[in-house]
Amino acid sequence: MHYIYEETQTLDERAYTTFGLNPEILMEHAGSALAKAVKKKLTCQQKALFVCGVGNNGADGMVAARLLHGANNVSLYLPFPPKSSLAKLQLKRAMQAGVPIVENLIDADVYVDALFGAGLNRPLDGFTCNLIDALNAKEGYKIACDMPSGIVNDLSLSSTIFNAHETITMGALKLCLFHDALKDSVGKIKVAPLGLSRNLYALPSPFYLLQKNELKLPLRTKKNCNKGTFGHVAIVQGNKEGAALLAGMGAFHFGAGLVTLLGERKRKTPPYLIQASTLPKKSSVIVAGMGLEMPFDTVWLRHLLLENTLPLVIDASLCHHELMLELLASKKPLVLTPHPKEFSSIWHFTCNEKVSVEQIQANRFFYAKTFSKRFPHITLLLKGANTIIAHQGELYINTYGTPALAKGGSGDVLAGMIGALIAQGYSLKEATIHASLAHALASKKLTCNTFAFTPIDICKGLKCL
């Protein structure tokens, strides 16, 4: 698991004070990593253009251009005169080495965006937006230095953002790179070590990037077992019965020994799903919310969810229902799996403050972290292009989801999968993390194109993990 940081200046400063490095040493490493990434994409006849800004982000680009010049065809384009002392120094060195400087945005095979990085402190002006639009419109491979230009104060996004195929980020991963709205702009993210190994440069952080090799599958290693060994998931069935069916299939395919759909007996279900009107005695967990159309029998549901000690996975319409207040107050072990609109309702109930979906999406990390600190017994999974799992102020980010999942029913399967892992003995946090990883990775197993995928394909994909 890699740490992610809200800002990395503290890490740079520690590299100076603890390890005796200095900004120039760090920058030489940043430029060298950028140069390596550019070189990989260039044949001898091809040309790279480094578009450099006024600060140290631009200076990184100038270092990379100097390192490549002589062996590769590279040029610098400086739309503004350098401001920072390191940018002035690096420009001088680049000129002494003879790096060509061009006056316009010329055509190239590789474009490097070294306009702005962590120092962008206000929205971009019209000229810079037009420049970035022009860069985005160019053919060719695009590399962002540290971060795509357009992220203001490491946090909010300008209306115009550089669209990279690849981002070489300096020293460590930054939280802003995992904004949902940047998922189409960052490309592949690579970390450039800055004169120290990544481990030495790093400090502990409460934010983590989930890696696929960390996935803990519910593999059956003991031969002496029976269905009871793997728990019993009870799923509340609503009027839209397909939702509970999908959750049931997700739970069953992810290892639950028994899965019961609770409610009125419905028409066709897969034969391995049990139907019952009362909670089975040996249930391990209750999953509820999907397919529940309002109004529903609140008395029955309140009794079912609250009059026992079973952990709960709560999804979909229940997030909009005032029953949520009682669930939160009950201090029952709880996983909540809202999408941003559902989270906006939960936030309203719990914090007595109306926040729009847009506000949540613009500040996903803040809202998820704040909520998880306020409700330390809850594990929150905030859905999105990059899913966030929040627990006691820690955030785990899953970037593996794909647009194939953007279909009704994908979330239902996920809720069932989380229930399955809880039933098999995972902690609520671990169940949520590993179900989320498996959900995203399974969706990649069967994706032949981006549109024909169905939620049932997630279950099929689980068979291949």
Ligand SMILES: NC(=O)C1=CN([C@@H]2O[C@H](COP(=O)(O)OP(=O)(O)OC[C@H]3O[C@@H](n4cnc5c(N)ncnc54)[C@H](OP(=O)(O)O)[C@@H]3O)[C@@H](O)[C@H]2O)[C@@H](O)CC1
């Ligand atoms: N040890 C180090 O230092 C290391 C640094 N590293 C690299 O440095 C990058 C950070 O460099 P940075 O802090 O100089 O910021 P950067 O993004 O280049 O821009 C700041 C400049 O832009 C200006 N400005 C701001 N907003 C503006 C706007 N809207 N429109 C116009 N101008 C605007 C602002 O000027 P202001 O007008 O605010 O005085 C300032 O001059 C980091 O991302 C990484 O790539 C790595 O090499 C690792 C080691």
Ligand SMILES: Nc1ncnc2c1ncn2[C@@H]1O[C@H](COP(=O)(O)OP(=O)(O)O)[C@@H](O)[C@H]1O
């Ligand atoms: N563009 C996307 N990239 C990655 N994952 C996505 C994307 N769109 C949706 N998902 C995932 O698909 C699931 C959709 O869940 P949800 O919106 O609750 O659907 P439903 O309630 O219809 O089952 C979530 O896990 C979400 O993170």
Ligand SMILES: [K+]
């Ligand atoms: K940049």
